Structures are given as C-alpha cells and as structure tokens.
Amino acid sequence: MRDVAIISFAQTPMRRRVDELNEVEMLMPAVHGALAQVDMTIDDIGFTCSGSTDYLAGMAFSFVSTLDAVGPWPPIQESHVEMDGAWALYEAWVKLQLGEIDTALVYAYAKSSPGDLPMVLTRQLDPITMGPLWPDSVSIAALQARALLDTGRVTEGDLAEVAVRSRRDALANPNAQLAWDRGLDDHLAEDYLVAPLRRSDCPPITDGAAAIVWAAGDEARSKVDRPAWIRGIDHRIEPIHLGLRDLTVSESTRIAAEKAGVADGPVDVAEIHAPFTHQELILRQAMGLGGSTAINPSGGALCANPMMTAGLVRLGEVANRISAGTADRGVAHATSGPCLQQNLVCVLEGDN
Amino acid sequence: MFVDQVDLSEARAPTSVRRKLKPVLLWSAVTDTTQGAGAGEILSAPLIIEYPFKRTTGPVIGAFLTGLRERVLIGSRAEDGRVIVPPAEFDPVSGNDLTELVEVGPAGVVTTWAWVSAPHAKHPLDRPFAWAQIRPDGADTSMLGAVDAGAMENMQTGMRVTPVWADEREGHICDIARWIPESDGGNA
Amino acid sequence: MAEIVLPPSIRDVEPVRSVRTPAQLDYEFTAGDATTRFLNGIVNKRIIGQQAPGGRVYVPPRGADPELGQPTPIDVEVAQVGTVTSFCVVNLQFYGSVMEIPYVSALILLDGADLSIMHLIQEIPADQVRIGMRVEAVWRDDADIEPTFESVRYFRPTGEPDDVNVRIPGEGHGTGLGSWVGGVAPTEAVIRNPRTGQGGTTEGGDA
Amino acid sequence: MGKQRVAVVGIGQTKHQATRGDVSMAGLVREAALRALADAQMTWADIDAAVVGKAPDFFEGVMMPELFLADALGCTGKPLFRVHTAGSVGGSTAIVAAQLVQAGIHERVLTVAFEKQSESEAMWALSLPIPFTPPLHAGAGGYFAPHVRSYIRRAKAPDHIGILVALKDRQNGLKNPYAHLHEHDISFDSIKDSLMLWDPIRYAETCPSSDGACALVLGSERVADAAAADGRKPAWIQGTAMRSEPTLSAERDTVLPLGGALCAADVYRQAGITNPRKDVDCVEMYVPFSWFEPMWLENLGFAEPGEGWKLTEAGVTALDGDLPVNMSGGVLCTNPIGASGMLRFAEAAMQVRGTAGDHQVDGARRAVGHAYGGGSQFFAMWVVGADKP
Incomplete structure (x- = not known):
C-alpha cells in the first residue's frame, strides 16, 4: 500500500449546543484550522470527503450547503458519506491509494442539539419491528451493558473506572465538553439513568466539527516533521438486530483490528470511540489492547460525542500524539449504529 | 462550565403539529467561543417532522405481523437450524433467503434488560418499566420488548415473561401491548 | 424468491402486506449568525x-462565501429593487401553497x-x-411583519x-466552455480563482 | 501498487414502479443485488465488500438504512459503506465501489443504490418548510425551470425540443422491460398538450417518482478475465470522475455548469477520448426534465454551446441515431432517485457488454454514464468499454 499520512487535524471546541452558528459557520474554523496548520488552501487539495447525517438537524441535504465551508470553486473532486467522518477518511485513503492525487481533506460535523438525539437515533433501527417502540439510544446501550455485567467479566466498578479516568484525562483537553476529577465512589453514588447505566456512564450530546488533512509520501514529509502514517485500516459490520449478536463482544471490531494489523507491534496509545463506558471494555478486548496502552488520553467520546464526527476525532487525536512524538504507534477506532454495530480500526505510526 | 449531560430529562410531550414558523428570541447564553462574531439574540423556531409512513412488509415480515394480529409469534429457521425472531428475511450469516417460518413462544426468557425509571413520552409504557431482549420458547434469538414489572427489583436475567396482547390488533409490533412476568398471571 | 412455508396458525388468514409506522420528530432550530442578521433586517423592512x-x-x-470558503463578515443593505434574471410560470398548486395559479416564481438579482x-x-x-x-x-402590512x-x-x-444588459450570474464565463468539438477541453483556468487571482477569461463576469 | 484494472461483471435492477408493494425495503434491494450476483455467477459469499448509495434518508424515514440492511446485503463480518452525494449518488456510489478494486483492496465488490419513495412521499420530504430558509415556491421543477428558460434563451432553441426528447425517451422506455413508465400511446401531440406545469416544462417532460434499485458487481482484472473466458463479456471501466461546485455562487453557470464540463474533461482524458462526439458510441445521461438533454450534450462536450438542441432535433440522439442518448428510456421513464445515477452507469455497461436487449445499440464498444445532483452542482461520470483500458 502507498504510504499515506495524517498531517493535520483541527476540531472546534465541543459544546452542548452551538445555537449562534449554522452548520457551515460552525464547520469553517475546523476546515481552515486544519489547512492553515500545514500552510495549505483548498487549491492544494486533491480530494475532499465529508461525513454527516441529515437526521440530526432534521434537514435533508444538509451536506450540500456545508460544502461552502471549503470554497469549492473552481469545482473540486469531492464526495460525501452518510457515516462518521472516519469512513470519509477511509474513502479518501482509498482514493490516495490510486496514486493520482497526493493530498486530501476530510471533515465531519454534527449539530445534534436541534433534535431529541436519543429518540432521533431510534430511526436507525429496524423500522417495522423496533422503531415503533422508540427504544432510545441510552436504553439500547443499557441492554448491552447488562449483558456484559451478567457475564461476570466486569463489574459496575469497572464501568465507573472508565468514566472517572476519561473525565479526568479530559481536563487536559481544551476541546472537551465534559471534564472533572471525581472519585469512583462519587460515580457509584449516582442514580441510574437507565439501569445499569448511570448518567456518568453516558456520553454528552455534542455540537461540533473536525477536519483532517492527508498527504502521501514526500508531500507529507515536506509538510510536517513527523507524519502519522497509516499502516492498516479496515472496517466491518454486523446485523442490526441485537438478538442476532453476542452483545458482550465486538466481532466486527475483532476482524477489523486483525485486518488492520493491531497486533503486529506494541500499541502506545489507543483512541477508542466508545460512547458508553462498558463499550470501551468490550472494544479493548476485541482489539487485544493490554495494560501498556494509554487508552483515550483525550477523554474519548465520554467527554464529547459529536455524532458522525467523534470517530474522525479519534483518528486526529492519535495522529496528533504521533506527530508530537509522544507515541510511536497508535490505534484509532470509530463506531456506528446501535451497540457497536459497525466498527473501523486504523493503525498509525511515526517514523523512528 | 461542565454541566451538560445526556438529555433524556428534557423529553417533551408530543404536541399538536406546529408547522407554522413561530420564531422566538433565544438569548445566547454561551459567549466562551472564539467562533463567529455573535449576532447576540439568536432566532429559534420549532420544526416537527411527521410522516405517515406506510411500509410494505414483504412475505416474511408480513407473516410476523400477521402472527401478532392472530396472537402468535412467528420466527424463521436459519441455515444453521437456529430459529430467529422476529423472523429474518435473510440468513444473517450467508445472506441467503429464509423461507421456513415456525411458531414460537409466545412466552419466553429475558436475556438482558434495562430499567427505565423515567419513561419518555414516546415509550410504550408511561410508568417505570424494563426494556428487555426476550427469547421466546423454541427460538434461539431474542426480540425487543417492554416488560411491565412494577419495580426494578422484580427484574432479572433469565426470568420468564409473557406477552399481553392489545385488544385492537392490526398486524403491528405494538399488537404486543407489553410483556409481564409470568409469575404475574401467566397468559393474561 | 422461494415459496414461504407458513406455520398452521396463520396459514388460512388474510396476510398482512403493509404496516403504518407514523413517526414524529421534534426539532428546535436556531438560525445561526448570518441568518439572524438577515431576519433582524427583515423585521425592520430592510x-x-x-x-x-x-x-x-x-x-x-x-x-x-462559497467561492472563497471564508466567512462574510460585513453586513450590507441591498436595494429592494432588482432585475428578473429568469423565471418559471407555475400552473400547479403545491403543498402548503395558497397561490392563485398561474403564478410566477422568479430569480431576481437585487441591485447591490x-x-x-x-x-x-x-x-x-x-x-x-x-x-x-x-x-x-x-411587504406585508407592518403588523404582519415577521x-x-x-x-x-x-x-x-x-x-x-x-435592463437588457442584466448580468446573469454564471454567464460571464460561458464562452470558456466552448470549442469542445474542436478538441479543446475546458480547464479550471477558464475562471478566475478567487483565492489566487489566477486564471479567468473574464473578470469573473463582474463587468 | 498503483491503479488496478476493474470491470463490471454483473448487473441487476428491479422492475421499477410507483409503489413496489410486494417487497420490503430489503427485498427491493436484494431483487437487484441477486440479479447482479446471478449475472456475475456469484453468491453472497463471493463478495468482499458492499457499497450502498441512496438519496436523503427522509425518503424512507430510516436513518442510515444501510445499517439495518447489513444482513440483507450478506455483509455480516464484511465492510459495508454508504455514499450520499445528492442526485448523483448512484454514480458516485459505483465509483467508490470501483475504486476499492482499483486500489487493490478487494477483488469483488457489490454496489447497490435504491430508493423506496413510496414509504413516504418524496415531494413532501423535499419541501418541508425548514425554519429561516426561504421557501421553494414550486418544488424541484420550480427550481430547475428557470435554468431551462435561461438555456432556451441563450441557445435560441425552439420550443419543441423538450417534446422531442420526452417522446424519444418514452419510446425507448417501451423497449426496456424494467422501466417504470410504459406509455404505449405517447405522441408528440400528447406531450405538447400535457399541462404546462412549470412553464417552460410540461408535465409529460418530467420524470416520474419510482421505487427501485440497481446493483453492480465489480471485479478485478483477474475476475473479469475469468468471466470473459467463460463467455460473459465484462464492461471495462476506462475512466471515472466526480466534481462538485457550490450551490449558491455568483460565478456558477446553472445552464452549463463548469463542474460538469470539468468532470467530463477528466473522464475523457482517462479514457483517451479526444473527440467525444466521435469517440463515444452512446451516452446514458441524467435527464429528469427533457430539456436537460441538450444542456448536457453541450456541457459534456458533445456539442458546442448553443448547439446541443440541434443534435436532438436532427435525430442524432435517437436509438438508431449517430449518438444514441438514454437508450433505456432514462430518468424520464424511471426515477428511483438514489438509484437513478447507477441505472445510467449500468445501462452504459450493458451497452458495451451487448446485453441491453431491445435497446441495444449495434456495435457499441464505448459508452458514457452520467449522473448529476443537487442544483446541478454534483457530477459523477464513467466511461466503460468492451476493450481493456
């Protein structure tokens, strides 16, 4: 495969609601931030790809007007996925493999605040046998959490540890929406939101945007000292019906991690897109990530969960750590659908 | 500063259709952004998206809904012999058509559950209840349902539950009004 | 598709073929900065x-600005007078519309x-x-301004x-698309790049 | 590794109609996919990955419906990808799928595009009054009709061109058993006398709203060579291109969009086409309103600006003409929005494989598939040929 690297990443501050900006206004700082960091404009970009979904803000074709943020004039090579931006990044990676272009811009955004997000997400479910019951996304995740607890492999205390560590790590992340330093006991003293999940086991609802710039080979080396090279990337899906899956494991993540080569070397850092605490535990096991790996130093999706964007942010957070030299080899993960239905795994490395 | 959380508590009751634009002024409370100049007062307006979807079912899901109307649960037999409910139209592993439908349950076992202490207005029950994955007798997979168990203490994985059928049934997932613990009255 | 084998209990009843699953979702929109400025102007009939x-x-x-991909930071008032650049005559009543047919829906280039x-x-x-x-x-009557x-x-x-010379947006570089049949394909250079100032067979049709 | 060769080795589509009341959404998608697999002599197990395309999720009221269709598409444990680029999506979906093979990532990729508009009501889905957004007073036709008027004015085209296109496409559609509209008694006068909906666009010059799906199996050179050795001709992909431009730009020409022209120039360069009018045997282009045929003929380099309508008038674009356009009957006969672009790409591939049946162009060896979307600002095209590139 051709050597391709993430050379720039920018995100907006993640917030509960960004009322004062429309989607294109919210997106522009991320896009221009990512380009400016490597002294580029859209004229230097070979291919642009974005991820978003119409259902969040309730508006069909919302990606059409947000394209204005990049200034697609003269006309550009561009595409859009109705998926998390991590998959837009995958499409751009495929495009870069063809060898015809050397640079790509990937962005993603979400304004979830106009709608009732846990109910909006019920529209992803089987529209005949599940959707009419309106099982909100927190309840669906709680079914998975209970199944995991029932195995005896983990306890509610283990869930609490994920929450406590993530919010504490987020204190160092200026873009985090939630960050605090609280003890396990404080967490466990909370009432259940939807048992067995407590409020702090759940992600916030987030408005925000992020953008990444890619470059191949020498173009990447000319732009940054230490590009974050993609060494492997893969994604897999499972059926939507919860009854057709073992909810306590993530088979699709396991396959994707194997294809991406996670186990081929030590992993210094992993950014895992686990919106709910128990999901981090399932995903760590699926990817075989052990004690020597720093998990979600940004605070992860528990600290900011912009839909369709949080997966792309995971890639950017790992790339930033590799480019800064604080990690040599890292894993980024993105998820989509109820209870970790679809998963993407990417292995990134710096030059030694 | 870090106070925002999951927003279930903001659940609104259904309102009558308000398609007409009725903007109100929202005072922007957030000024800690470096983005935008800030127009100060931001306009806000409701939009309700409401479609009268009419979905064609195909023969397999149609049979499942027919069963609900007739107060029976229907599953499909997968290539590996498992009985799947609601019936899969297609083998979940190979993707091939599944055509053998069988009757299961209707009583079954809770395989996992979650307790909702503050139901949303759209939820099937207006009092605290449990979402559960329920594996009907004779089936190898589970389906989603709302269990009316009174209190969280009455729920546990492995418990037996049975459906309470709606009086008026039309071939719809809501023909199962709710599930109840079998100990609360069997085939009520 | 192969024949479906039904269990006895539903073999002799009318099968369900479709199902109504009405769904309502409530959204609360906010206008964003630019639109708020515009609508604040409308309230003042500007x-x-x-x-x-x-x-x-x-x-x-x-x-x-979709050409530059940059914010548009300066508010300006434009005229309430303009020129029709194209239009269609509508002979059908559309959802929610209370127009008397036929009516004209037009593209209007406001002065400024x-x-x-x-x-x-x-x-x-x-x-x-x-x-x-x-x-x-x-405008509507003052009392009805929203x-x-x-x-x-x-x-x-x-x-x-x-205004027979009205500049119809986009027509300015139309000539640059010509001569395909002669074997000259268009390139990005047909138009001026607003960021670099390069290219363009005309001044972006601004004349 | 560089760019690998890729070919279409399987093509399938549903019978298209206003309401496919006999199948579920999954059943609709599978009807097309199973036909494509059968055509490729493959089973679900042979497929490495699937790429799904459709237009706005509001049409069916399922958010990201590819998630719930994962097992219907035989994708358990496999990669499944979803593309959405407005009306051009069927074309761009096929391109994304082709690139997975060209990049050497997969050998056999299934791509499916669909729309089941009957589950809701498409016109309504598109005309929801979004707060603070100026209303579209007359639906999609009201948006495009002024552009058509601009074209007529600029090209000094006579009024009957739109009627000729509609008549040709509807008659071509009679030869296509999958087409939604089969209007056996269509005539020049019946089109001329139909209601002038959005003057200058008549009712009979507009596309229908359809339920339907289209699927393609794309194979690597090895897979395609094996098919060819077995007597099943592949359609070799000789070039693919996409371009986007802003909706609202003062520079934008909505009659001859620069994005469309650049997309065409790019795809011709890849395919070694220097004179499209001469080097291309037939074209399947996205014409939802009849006047877009002459507009796209000019935009895609088949005619000089202002001259496209003369090709239509002279019968050049007829099925037996020198440059047949929309042999299948096109979007004017069949319009499951998300699939409409892929149907264009599929028809181009059928032509060079020689499998287009009654609407086959004799000796077609190189064909163009074209799709556009949004307010004429998203473009996707491919060139397919009987010959290996």
Missing part, C-alpha cells in the same frame, strides 16, 4: 446581505447583490413577465425600462 472579503454580496447571507434570490412576481399577468424586467419588493423572508409578499414591476 434587506441585509453580507459581503465577502472578495467583494461579493450574498443575500440572504449564509455566513460563508451578486446572486439572484428566488421569489414570486405578482401584479402582472404571468405571460408578460420577462427576463430583464425591473421589479420591487412588496422574521421570515415571506414578509416580502412578492415582487412587482417598477415600470422602469427593462
């Missing part, structure tokens, strides 16, 4: 656009703006509307002579 660094004026503004808006033309028979016709905004562009009920002829 039409406010925004100007991009390159000079383009967008009405209604959406906060970004760089992009046509779409609005209705009234007070003239539909078959007399023309490209180049000068029109002016007609922060929506529908507070401009429609546009009507001003009676001025037609």
